[in-house]
Amino acid sequence: MPDLVRAAQPLRQAGRILPVGVGNNCNTHVRQPEHIACRCHPAFVATFDRPRRTDDFRAVSLRALIIDYNGFFASCEQQERPELRGRPVAVVPVMTESTCVIASSYDARARGIKVGTPVSEARQLCPGIVIIESRPEVYIRYHQKLITAVETCLPITEVWSIDEVWCTLPPDWQNRTDALATSRKIKTAIRLIAGECLTCSIGVAPNAWLAKIASDLEKPDGLVVIESEELPQRLFPLKLRDLPGIGGNMETRLRTAGLDTVEKLYAASVEKLRHIWGGIEGERMWERLRGTEVPLPPKRTSSLGHSHVLPPHLRNLAGAEATLHRLLQKASMRLRASGFYAGGMHLALRLSGHKQWSTAATFTETQDTLELTRIFNLLWVRRPSGTTAIHGVGVTLFDLGTTAGHTAMLPGIVDNGDKRAGLNAALDHINKKLGKNTVVFGGALGALDYAPVRIAFNRIPDLQIEEGDASGDLRPNDDELARFRLAPRVSALSVSAS
Numbered sequence: 001m002p003d004l005v006r007a008a009q010p011l012r013q014a015g016r017i018l019p020v021g022v023g024n025n026c027n028t029h030v031r032q033p034e035h036i037a038c039r040c041h042p043a044f045v046a047t048f049d050r051p052r053r054t055d056d057f058r059a060v061s062l063r064a065l066i067i068d069y070n071g072f073f074a075s076c077e078q079q080e081r082p083e084l085r086g087r088p089v090a091v092v093p094v095m096t097e098s099t100c101v102i103a104s105s106y107d108a109r110a111r112g113i114k115v116g117t118p119v120s121e122a123r124q125l126c127p128g129i130v131i132i133e134s135r136p137e138v139y140i141r142y143h144q145k146l147i148t149a150v151e152t153c154l155p156i157t158e159v160w161s162i163d164e165v166w167c168t169l170p171p172d173w174q175n176r177t178d179a180l181a182t183s184r185k186i187k188t189a190i191r192l193i194a195g196e197c198l199t200c201s202i203g204v205a206p207n208a209w210l211a212k213i214a215s216d217l218e219k220p221d222g223l224v225v226i227e228s229e230e231l232p233q234r235l236f237p238l239k240l241r242d243l244p245g246i247g248g249n250m251e252t253r254l255r256t257a258g259l260d261t262v263e264k265l266y267a268a269s270v271e272k273l274r275h276i277w278g279g280i281e282g283e284r285m286w287e288r289l290r291g292t293e294v295p296l297p298p299k300r301t302s303s304l305g306h307s308h309v310l311p312p313h314l315r316n317l318a319g320a321e322a323t324l325h326r327l328l329q330k331a332s333m334r335l336r337a338s339g340f341y342a343g344g345m346h347l348a349l350r351l352s353g354h355k356q357w358s359t360a361a362t363f364t365e366t367q368d369t370l371e372l373t374r375i376f377n378l379l380w381v382r383r384p385s386g387t388t389a390i391h392g393v394g395v396t397l398f399d400l401g402t403t404a405g406h407t408a409m410l411p412g413i414v415d416n417g418d419k420r421a422g423l424n425a426a427l428d429h430i431n432k433k434l435g436k437n438t439v440v441f442g443g444a445l446g447a448l449d450y451a452p453v454r455i456a457f458n459r460i461p462d463l464q465i466e467e468g469d470a471s472g473d474l475r476p477n478d479d480e481l482a483r484f485r486l487a488p489r490v491s492a493l494s495v496s497a498s
Contacts, residue, residue: 307394394474
């Protein structure tokens with residue numbers, strides 16, 4: 001095999017060089033009938049960075065394979081506890097009647113119990129349902145088993161969430177026969193390595209977006225292939241909300257523009273979709289509908305945080321404050337582990353009567369736990385007077401960057417940054433080596449017995465450095481953060497004096 005073609009193989013396997021239906025017309029190098037493998041080809045750069053727009057579906061292979069684990073949290077519980085198998089199961093964040101279901105088994109879903117169903121309603125819908133408190137460490141352990149199982153059959157391109165992964169099929173396997181065989185091997189490996197209760201639905205298609213749709217068409221334990229020859233007609237029976245990326249607001253905008261079916265959406269021009277979406281995302285939708293794998297810009301982390309529903313014994317000022325201190329210390333450790341500095345902090349409380357209060361401040365970038373604690377103390381005193389019953393708390397660090405503006409100190413002010421950095425590094429090292437909560441700052445002491453892992457579906461916690469991620473329900477949206485950014489910055493000196 002010529003060196004240039006050999007060098008191109010890893011790129012093909014990573015999905016970076018995509019089929020375009022033309023050959024390599026360079027006389028210097030070997031001819032490749034389906035892939036442009038030579039940089040001498042005038043279309044190489046365009047193909048590498050962005051797939052060619054095409055309505056020739058016959059030129060598009062089965063590149064993407066999506067694995068979606070069925071009823072993941074509930075399935076893990078049924079695998080761990082055989083007595084739960086065949087019974088309706090609901091998983092909740094905390095054992096109280098006022099909370100909501102965060103996951104349910106398919107037996108429970110058949111009785112109308114889904115994510116967000118209040119526990120009291122779940123008991124009415126299904127008197128025999130088993131309510132289980134979430135055990136995130138167990139789910140993370142099974143997630144790691146599933147990753148191992150999949151990688152015995154096929155490399156993983158990207159982990160999308162704790163219950164979903166994307167794989168790119170190698171060029172030689174981008175056909176229906178091999179794709180089906182690979183999918184069945186993955187199902188067998190999952191059963192052998194993770195257990196018989198852990199099933200998955202697999203979707204295979206020309207791009208990951210279509211493969212995601214395919215994985216949702218048959219649950220549980222499904223296997224659906226959407227081939228290029230079936231497009232676009234295979235999509236027409238679907239509802240607009242069945243398409244990834246189309247939520248309630250976008251559906252309203254599409255209907256207002258006269259696009260109330262998938263067929264009409266497909267027939268719309270690129271220009272019209274760009275106008276509806278307000279930019280490049282509309283063009284990306286046009287491409288995805290036609291089977292093109294659209295490269296996305298690298299994801300940028302702009303915020304991180306944690307939130308928790310409080311158990312009854314912590315639903316008071318002291319319990320809420322201690323829990324927030326614990327969450328802030330976890331977020332600070334994550335911040336340093338990721339190499340980020342935060343320039344803003346958002347604090348949120350969920351009060352009785354479904355009311356919510358929040359505040360925020362911006363400041364000179366820092367990753368120091370003590371500095372962030374001082375800023376938290378300033379925000380905490382802003383809470384509404386008379387606040388007593390607090391049902392949930394959340395803290396989010398935002399305006400993340402990789403450089404620390406606080407290093408440029410004012411003349412005459414002693415910079416303790418190096419000492420603080422050494423202290424933070426020592427604390428992180430001790431907690432990693434000897435276990436979480438070995439050393440904490442005093443504000444968190446009242447909540448150490450309640451610092452459970454929380455798993456956001458789009459992020460899997462690293463149990464070595466943290467106790468889990470937020471449920472996300474108290475995270476600020478972009479509009480709220482933009483409003484807080486207009487306020488004057490909080491200075492380190494004013495925080496220290498407060």
